Amino acid sequence: MSIARFSPFELLLLKSRSQVDTAKLLVLAWVLVHRQHVSEGQRRRRLAQVSAQFRHGHELGPVMHIAQQQDLLAIQLAAEVIRKECSQEHSLSVMHQAITVATDNGELSLANHYILRFLADLLNVTPSTLSMLFQELTGQTLATPEDPSRDAYWRVHDAEYYAQKAREAEAARQQARDAQAKAEQQEKKHQQEEAQRAHAQAQEKAEREKSRQQQESAQRQKQYERTRQQRSSQQGQPRTAPPPDRTTRALAVLGLTPGVSQTEVRRAYRRMAQLNHPDRFYTGSEHQIALASARFQRIKSAYDYLMQNYS
């Protein structure tokens, strides 16, 4: 029958002159390992300092080594020994030592928040006693531990990252604004050019119109004379001028015949636009959507034309 080997901490406990002190030593080393911004040498010195009154009678090196390895079984054993051996006053002194080792005028690290609370539960120290003890020893209240699993924690602790992000976003927005301003300027320029061109065209048109009117008036004169001559022989029919071809086609696109009122045109446009809107076909194929948008475009341009040129 074989028995398992004794672990380093068990050997230490068996060799120790005082098991409780060895166990306390391991727990304090565990707290020290979880302190931040402390060098290895400082940890060892602090442990030696705190254990000046202890009666363990062995080296501190192995204890520190076990604590650094986060040997859970060893820590469990130490916790059991402490719980078994410590009286009420003794447990308060252990808590006292743990708090001083954990803070030493510095910040209590997140891990140590939980370790101290674990020790308090282990030693039957109530929350009010713990917070009072902490207040007495450090002059600060024992705050609730911060929560790095939340966004808010990182907004405080990694503010630089968020500031940089905000700066980047601001730069991007600025860029977008610049681009927009540029585009607007171009648009304005474009519009001006267009207006100039339109103006020139209008002038040209007006001139052409004038010349045509002159021609027409000359022709009409001639015709008038001719009709006067014809009328003298026979009575002519009165002829209404047919609406221009484009208007008729535009009306046909909306499904109307010449002679309808503007409100009817509007109503017809609304109906046709609803029936042929591309959004109605978004479940269909791309081809269907393309066809619908072509139809819609035709209806819309017909309506625009009628709104401007049809009374």
Place this chain on the structure above:
Amino acid sequence: MRDLYQRLSVSPQASDEELQQAVARCPNSALRQDAEAVFAVDKRRADYNQAHATLNDIGQLRARLGLTHGAHWQGDVANDFSRPPDQTASRHDELVDRVSHAVGLHNRWRGLRGIGLLIVTFGIGAGVGIAAGFTLSQMLGT
């Protein structure tokens, strides 16, 4: 502190890619925002992992020592990091058992040593006698 890995149902060893997918799948938008903040930067994840490992250890210790309902073990932490009690018995009792077993073995060995010495002496004497007789018979034979 909450156990984001458990809440996103991924293992703490998951790669960044798996983690991103799990975060994107998460239906709770508040949790998703927090997880994105924590896992966006490698350093934050490392910090979080450290705290996560420590709390896992403490949860395990509390489960083994029967402290899962302590006055200082409340809220999110207690919800997420309490482990079910496992088969590990009290380490101190185990140590005492092993020491007493070792002591028993030692005592038995001490008790047997007197008889053992006698047997060994007798055996050695017999061996020497047989060897001497054998060589003598050989010499006489030739």
